[in-house]
Amino acid sequence: DAGITQSPRHKVTETGTPVTLRCHQTENHRYMYWYRQDPGHGLRLIHYSYGVKDTDKGEVSDGYSVSRSKTEDFLLTLESATSSQTSVYFCAISGLQGNQPQHFGDGTRLSIL
Amino acid sequence: DQQVKQNSPSLSVQEGRISILNCDYTNSMFDYFLWYKKYPAEGPTFLISISSIKDKNEDGRFTVFLNKSAKHLSLHIVPSQPGDSAVYFCAASPGSNDYKLSFGAGTTVTVRA
Structure with missing residues (x-):
């Protein structure tokens, strides 16, 4: 397993509150990524x-x-946080050469009520 | 607009038979293609990749085929096993210092005993 730890693994919070998710790696990899996974969209x-x-923005950076x-x-x-940000969040890492497979953490399930 | 499309949300196959998963893309700049496998409550796991200079890559029971002119790739799993039941994501990147991945929505594979 790639040494990637996401915390927390689950979180429930209310609209309007600030939320911070953490990704920690032990591989000394240069590249790190945050994705969200929603039904019908895959990972974005x-x-x-x-x-x-x-750092730089990805496809769905608004609000983050x-x-x-x-x-x-x-x-x-x-x-x-807004209810539209309820999702599963994945962190990924890749090595010194960017065109290598990204390896993923086990995700954080975030629910915003 | 989704640049990577997996048009079959699900696939059911008998154990021992071949599973064929398909993926289409629209961005002609994509140069590097990957397949990931995902079990519930876990992160995606890298399965196999192919660069645009090849049309086939094989790793054990898994083979990926790339048809650049049709902007189409497929993953063949032979023979299918019960442990192959999972969600499979197709992903692509432009390469050449742009390693951000675009993912398809995923195909859920169920292998029947």
Whole structure:
């Protein structure tokens, strides 16, 4: 198993509250990604990082921000959660050469009421 | 608009027979293609990949075929086993320093005993 840990694994919160999801890797990989998985859409890229403090937007970035202050940690923040952000969130990593398979964590199931 | 499409949401196959999963894409810049397998409550697991310079890649029971002119790829699983019951995602990236993945919506495979 790739050394990827997502926390929390499950979270229920209310609309309007801030939420931070954490992805921690022990592989020293350069690239890290956040996806959300929704029925009928597969996985969609939210944000990604290509190094410490280097991040960029993905396909569905509105309402989300990220930070990467250390190689091993990539944080996803919902500043003010909305019900449309109820989803399963996956973190992924890939190695020094970007065109390598991404390896995924086991996900965070987030419910916003 | 979804650039990677898996038009069959589900597939049921008898144990020992061949499973064929299909995937179409619209972006002609895609250069690298992958298949992932996902069990419930787990993250996607990398299965097999193919680059655009090839038309076939094989790994044990899994073979991926790429038809660039038709913008179509398929995954063959022979023989199908009960442990193959899962959701399969097709994904693609442009490569060449752009490694962001676009995913299809997934196909749920059920292998019957």
